Each structure stands twice: as C-alpha cells, then as structure tokens.
Amino acid sequence: MSDGEAIPFWGPEQLELLHLMTQAVDPEGQIPTAMQAAAPIEKRILLDVGAGVGDRTILYARLAAHVYALEPDPAAIRLLHGRVKSSGAINVSILPAGAERIPLEDDVVDVAYATWSYFFGPDSEPGLREVERVVCPGGDLVVAQNYGHDDLALIWTADEAECETWPAWFVEQGFEYEVVDTVWRFGSVENAVAVLGYLWGARARAYVLEHQKIEFDYKVAIYHKEIPEPAADGSE
Numbered sequence: 001m002s003d004g005e006a007i008p009f010w011g012p013e014q015l016e017l018l019h020l021m022t023q024a025v026d027p028e029g030q031i032p033t034a035m036q037a038a039a040p041i042e043k044r045i046l047l048d049v050g051a052g053v054g055d056r057t058i059l060y061a062r063l064a065a066h067v068y069a070l071e072p073d074p075a076a077i078r079l080l081h082g083r084v085k086s087s088g089a090i091n092v093s094i095l096p097a098g099a100e101r102i103p104l105e106d107d108v109v110d111v112a113y114a115t116w117s118y119f120f121g122p123d124s125e126p127g128l129r130e131v132e133r134v135v136c137p138g139g140d141l142v143v144a145q146n147y148g149h150d151d152l153a154l155i156w157t158a159d160e161a162e163c164e165t166w167p168a169w170f171v172e173q174g175f176e177y178e179v180v181d182t183v184w185r186f187g188s189v190e191n192a193v194a195v196l197g198y199l200w201g202a203r204a205r206a207y208v209l210e211h212q213k214i215e216f217d218y219k220v221a222i223y224h225k226e227i228p229e230p231a232a233d234g235s236e
Contacts, residue, residue: 014198021195022055026182031144031220032059034180035113038224039140044110049099049131050117052076054083060113061089068109072098099127107136115144120223122162122169135227143170143223147179151216155196155204167221175223184216192216 026032041064051057051069053076061067061084069084069092071077077096084092097103099117112131114120120128120143135141146152148164170177186192192214197205207213 017195017198018053020186020191021199024184024186024191024195026218026220027185028182030180030182031115031222032056034178034220034222035115035142035144038178038222039111039113039142041111041113045108047102047104047109047112047131047134049112049114049120051080051094053079054087056113056115057092058083058087058089061087061092065091067092068095068104069093070095070097070099070102072096099124099131102130102134104134106133109134109139110136111140111142113142113144116146117143120145121166125173128173132227137227137229139227141175141225141227143175145221145223147219147221150219151213152184152218155200155207157200170221170223173225175225177221177223180220180222182218182220184218186214189214 041060043063043065045066045068046060046064047068047070048057048060049070051071052073054069057067057069057080067089069080071080071094074096077094080094084094095103099114099120112135114131131141145166146160146163147167148156148161153161153164167177184192186195189208189212192208193205196208196216
C-alpha cells in the first residue's frame with residue numbers, strides 16, 4: 001500500500017471501503033506494537049506524519065501527551081477534523097501541510113511516526129531533514145513502510161514494488177530496521193475483492209477471485225532512527 005498517487009483519495013463515498021480496509025490490515029496490531037517498542041509515545045509529544053483521515057491519530061492521542069497531525073490533502077483534512085472531534089480528543093493539533101514544510105519550531109516534538117507515508121523513501125531527503133528538524137535531540141523517528149516479498153507484492157504496480165529495494169536507502173540515512181510479518185484479513189472474498197480491487201484494479205480482483213483468498217501475507221519494515229544529541233563542543 002502507498003499513500004502516493006497510486007492510491008485514489010479516500011473520499012466520503014469510499015468510507016465503507018476504508019472501514020473494511022482498516023479492519024483487515026494487521027488485525028492483531030503487530031505494527032503499532034513494533035513501533036511502540038522502537039520508540040514509546042506515552043506522555044511524549046508526537047508528530048503523526050501523513051495522518052490521513054485520523055485512524056492512527058485518534059489511537060495515538062490516547063497515549064501521547066500531545067499529537068500534531070500533519071496532513072497535506074485538504075479533503076482528508078476535512079474528514080480528519082470531524083473524526084478527531086467525534087473522538088473527544090482534546091490533545092490533537094491538525095497541521096495542514098506536508099513533510100517538506102512543517103509549521104513547527106525546531107526541536108518541539110519527542111517522536112515522529114510515519115506509517116505508509118509517501119514522504120519517506122528514496123529521493124525524499126528534504127522531507128526527512130525537515131522532520132528531523134522538529135524532533136528534539138535524543139528523540140525518535142519511526143517509519144513503518146511496505147517491505148514487499150509477500151502476497152500483496154504480487155498485485156502491486158512496478159512503482160510500488162520498488163519498496164523492496166528501500167532498506168539500503170534507509171540504512172544510508174542512519175536508520176535501523178526490523179521486519180514485521182503480519183496479514184491483511186477480510187471477512188469474505190467479496191470484501192477482499194472490493195477493497196483490493198479499489199486499491200489495485202483488475203489485476204487484484206482477478207488474483208483474489210482465482211485464489212478465493214481472504215487472508216494475505218504482509219511484511220512491513222519498521223525503520224527507527226534516534227536523533228543525535230549535539231556534540232559537547234558544539235560540532236556536528
């Protein structure tokens with residue numbers, strides 16, 4: 001899955017599909033567990049990079065001292081505002097911007113999370129530097145990104161499959177990583193066809209119908225980087 005141009009916008013008419021997808025992806029919660037193990041957010045100030053319509057933002061708000069929800073898509077922001085308000089969360093600030101220009105001062109958040117965000121991957125160094133700017137020294141940046149080599153990679157576009165080459169780039173940028181083995185699990189073949197077909201078109205629909213599958217192996221790389229403390233002599 002990608003949050004970039006390969007995936008259509010989740011507008012109001014697609015909310016049922018969004019609900020089905022949210023239920024299907026990582027049903028045991030292994031991805032957030034691994035992110036929390038890499039960099040806990042309890043009582044910390046969190047930047048949620050690419051907040052989308054707020055599913056993760058609302059969950060983070062239950063743990064973090066404060067959440068800055070960064071999202072550039074105006075239509076997604078409208079849904080995000082409504083969902084945050086409905087949740088009753090009062091410790092969320094919505095930032096209508098992308099990672100390349102974050103409307104925050106330097107060193108103001110303790111940890112940044114990015115999940116399936118198109119802001120991070122090869123050629124996204126400007127966004128990465130900008131996120132690092134707002135994370136305080138000693139803070140953490142955690143990116144959950146597709147790893148590939150799984151069932152879903154069989155139906156991706158060639159561009160999306162490039163994530164299988166990304167670990168080397170993340171390592172060059174100072175990240176460590178682990179791979180989480182999880183699944184997408186649907187309640188029926190019909191639901192799998194609807195969601196995966198919406199995301200990836202005729203090839204995905206044909207694959208699901210041929211194999212009559214409701215569960216799909218899914219691997220996610222959890223990339224973690226600690227922002228270094230400044231040297232005692234002031235040098236980099």
